[in-house]
Structures are given as structure tokens and as C-alpha cells.
Amino acid sequence: MASITASLSAETEALLQHECKTIGKDLIHRPGPDFLDRCFVPSNRTPQVIRSLGQLYNHGRLAGTGYMSILPVDQGIEHTAGASFGPNPMYFDPENIIRLAVEGGCNAVATTFGTFGTVARKYAHKIPFLVKINHNELLTYPNKFDQVLFGSVEEAWNLGATAVGATIYFGSEESNRQLVEIAQAFERAHELGMATVLWCYARNNAFKTADKDYHVAADLTGQANHLGVTIQADIIKQKLPETNGGFSALKFGKTHPAMYDTLSSDHPIDLTRYQVANCYMGRIGLINSGGESKGATDRDEAIRTAIINKRAGGQGLISGRKAFQRPFAEGVELLNAIQDVYLDDAITLA
Template sequence: MTPRVREILSWYGADNPGVLTNLARMLNHGKLAGTGKLVILPVDQGFEHGPARSFAKNPDGYDPAYHVELAIESGCSAYAAPLGAIEAIARDYAGEIPLILKINNSDSLYANKAPISAMTSYIDDALRLGCVGIGFTIYPGSAERKNQYEEIAQAARAAKEAGLAVIIWSYPRGEQLSKEGETGIDVIAYAAHIAAQLGAHIIKVKPSSAHLEQAAAKKVYEEQGIKVSSQVDRTRHIVQSCFNGKRIVIFSGGEAKSTDDLLKEVGELAQGGAFGSIMGRNAFQRPKKEALELLHKVMEAFAGKKL
């Protein structure tokens, strides 16, 4: 156990030894073990976007074993997926990498400004499959946010009692947010803070833009001189918004982008104090050799190496 990992665990003083052990399992696994940084491979896109949109670019990805092997070979800190994908690999890869069960999911067959995720698995499933934690998506700004917050409140309580870590995907969406506003710095910082207040151990958000969506927030940002012009500054502010950096905040890879653009963004996130990345499509849609090289470079960035 490194001093940095001990420091991070000290921020979660209300949690039982089971939760702390499972957080430590992620923080002490893979190429970033002991650094306090995480790179997680999430593969819930088949459920969310459909199999062809997710896996046709790299047909090996239709097989759940491909993804867990990619996570293991690349040295990821953990692998996250919905119930079916975890059940398909849990026995054969037991103990080889920390697993996160994504317990709510939505599909894209019904178009809606803010998707409504359904509970698709439960705490008992996570325990049965040997997972270290649960993943859950909320949509701050959605008309359905009340139900989502209540669902994760109940699920998080049960998970923590069972010794499982709680990871919240916090994606702002809704009729009152513009498309640009969904990744505006004020909105992303707010969404991250909401996840922290809901009891998340690990918070996942998208990288933000310099756009300020809410007039009341814009006034404060300008009056207080909060720096938002660079990705480094914005990342620093998002981490600060999560209990002054005392919650683990990791950033999604987002839409597919070129390797150079992706690594530039990752470097800026790392400089801004991000705790890591949770990168799906930008990794598994590439050929395996290319995906491994990319993930290694991402890990190097979070380890402090200039790309």
C-alpha cells in the first residue's frame, strides 16, 4: 500500500473495511497500481447504442471475452459492463481483474432528450459475480432525475453495506439544457458535485468545454475569476468541485476521435488533476494492437509522463 493510496482511502472515513478493500483493489491493480490513478475499460455501449454501432468496427468485440482480455493485457485498473457481459466472463477470469457491474442501462431504440435508464441488475448479482463495485448512470437536468437519485440512493446504501464501491456516471441532459450546455463547464462541475453528494466513491463525467450554460452560474464564474479557458483549468475546477479533490473523478473518452486528439485531451486532463480515464469506444473499436498501444499511452500520461 503506497502513501498515496492510503491518503485516498482516508477520504472515505464513513465506509466499512469491505468498501475500502475494494477501492484499494482497483487502486492497486494494473499498470497504474499505487499511483492513485485509474484507467477503467467500460463496455456498456452494446446495450446503450446497439451491437453494430458498438462492435462492427472491430468484430472481435462482439465476444465479451475480447474486452476483458483487452483490459487485462493492457493493465487496466478495472473492467465495467452490464450483467450479461459480466456473467459471460466472470468464471473464466475470476480474480484476474477487478470487475464493476453496471446495474442500470438504457437503449437507443426510443429517442428521448434524456434517456431513462432501467435497473437491469442488483447488488446480489455483483456479489455473486465477485465484483468490486457497482456502476450507475444519472442524468442531472432530466425530468426523471428524482427517480434516478432515489434509485441510486437505495442501491448505494445496499452496495456499501455489502462492501462494494459505488461508481456514478453523471451525464447532464434534459429539455432545459442545450446540446452545448451538456458539456459546459458549469454544468459538468455541477453534475460531478451531485454525484459526490449522492455518495459516489468514484465519479465519471465527460471532459468539459468553456461554455457557461446557466446565467446565474456565469455571473459567479466571471465575478470570481474562475479560470475555464483551457481543459487543464476546467479539469482542475471539476476536481475541486468534488469536495476539494477528495473524491476520485475520472473522465470518459467520449465520442470516437483521432489518437492525437485523444492523447492531447488526456494529457490536459492529467495536468488538471484528473484521477484517470474510463475509456470504452476509443479503445475497443480499434484493432487490438492499436488499442493496447493507446491504453498504455493513456496510462503513461496519468503516471506523469509527457506524451
């Protein structure tokens, strides 16, 4: 705990001592060793899907805790390979991506068909594969923002995947097509016994105003989460909320005063608790993204995000650039620092 609190400086008391008075912790389906038994065994998920979820929750340093740490590396497509791997060119070689996840003690590694395809026989039995089946590529000129399928669920299954992942840009012009595509893909993945993970991102140029970016508003991201669990995602990935009131400021959607007055506040844990609530009160696990690498502050920011997620009722972090855009050993250390937050029993639900 001492090394963790030292990273938080002035925020330590606010984050570690905060008591959530918006949505009470007794309403949350808490992460824990028995999480699958409590929340998935009663569901419509088949024994094969529950086995796949068990592989995800029972691997790496966080095995058996109900929490997870995932290394995601699809930025070679999403942000261009040169921009993503320029800080550390060793990751142009796909095997090093898998090695980082294995040596970093992750529950799973999330990356592309191509990456897994080059090393599948060597690593499929050593760490769960989470295959990202759609991407937004930035070679089209002018750039557009649309998630398109890069392969099939069957191909992911043949690679030995434990789970498939996908992104929907909720709020975009293409979101309806993406919603139908990914709902069908997730249905097929469940038929084949794989787990499903959804990147629930808000995306529309109108969501960013002169003074605020509502892509990370709790009300918009919370509703994106709710749509994600509706198509039976088993795990939701979401950006950490930084503000609220997107629906009201942009004057669309349906709201209720309680969304802002009683179900949330401006505290980051309360904002994230609202995201958890929209994941069926935590029946479906919320993992927050680690965000971009900013250099020297990465470790502190990663620990801060992990504490917020854990105390809000989330189930872990999916952090990539902060780990792979630095020397290998430092990447392992950063992943372990994130995991240490979830292994620390003194950091409890707010």
C-alpha cells in the first residue's frame, strides 16, 4: 500500500477514503473469486462460454481474484504501426507483444488476427487469446472513423481464441450497422463457446465542444455500456469518465434529474460507479482503458485509474501503450503495478 499511496500524492485521501453516496456499494455485484458462480452460472451462457470466462479470470497474477489485467495491442491498425511502435520498434515483431503479456502476468492479450496468426501454435496454450475482430484504420484519405470487420469469428476460433473483442462507435453514423454486425458476431462466438468483450466507445464530432469532450461523459459512456450488455457482451471496456451531462449539454437523448443529482457526482469514483451500474450493476464486468502514454507520469496515472476502477466496482484495466511504448522490463513493471492495486485487500469498494 505504501508504494501505491506514494504515487497518488494529494489525491491519496480523496481516492482511498472516498465513500460513494450515490449508488450504494450494497447494490453492486462485487468482483470476487466466486463472481462467475454468482453472475454467469445462472445466465444463458453455455458451459463452454463459462469455461472460456474461467480461463480469462483464472490466468496470470490476478487469477482467482475476480479481477483482470489485459494487454491490448491493436494500435498498429488504429493509430498506424509507425506511430504506435516508433517509441519501441521491438513490437513490430508480434511475438514480443505476446511475451510482454505473458511475462507481465496478464489474464489475456488482446490483439489482431495477424499477430495471433504468426505465433498461435507457440502461445495459444500459454495465455488466453482475445482476438479483436474489427478495427478503424487510418490509411483511408481523408481519414474516416468506422469500425470494419477484419476477419470472422470462425477464424478467431481456429486460432485458439478464448474470446473475441470488438468496438462499436456509439453515436456515429455507422453505429447501427456496427451494432447489428457485432450482435451477430457475439451470438456466433457464444455458439462456439468463446467469451465476448465490447469496446463501448462514444464517437461523434458533435460530442466535443469548445470547452468539453463529452466522449468521456459518464451519462454517454454509461448508456453505451448499457447497449453493450444488451447485446450480451460478457465484459465491457470503457474509457474512464472525466465529466458528465453530455445529454443535457448537447440537447439530445432522454434524461432524468436523478442521473446527475443522486446517481452521480463530480468525483471520479462516483462517475465510474455510474458506468458500473449501467453494466447491470456489475453483473457484467467493467474494465477501463489505461489511455495513452505520457512518459514519466504513466505509472502514477495507471495506478490512479486502477484505484478508481476498483473502488467503483469495476473489474480491472486494459492497458497497452503505457506498457509497450517503453523498454520491455519497464513495461512488465508497469503491468505489475496495476495488478498490485487489485491484489491489495486494503483498497476496497467505495
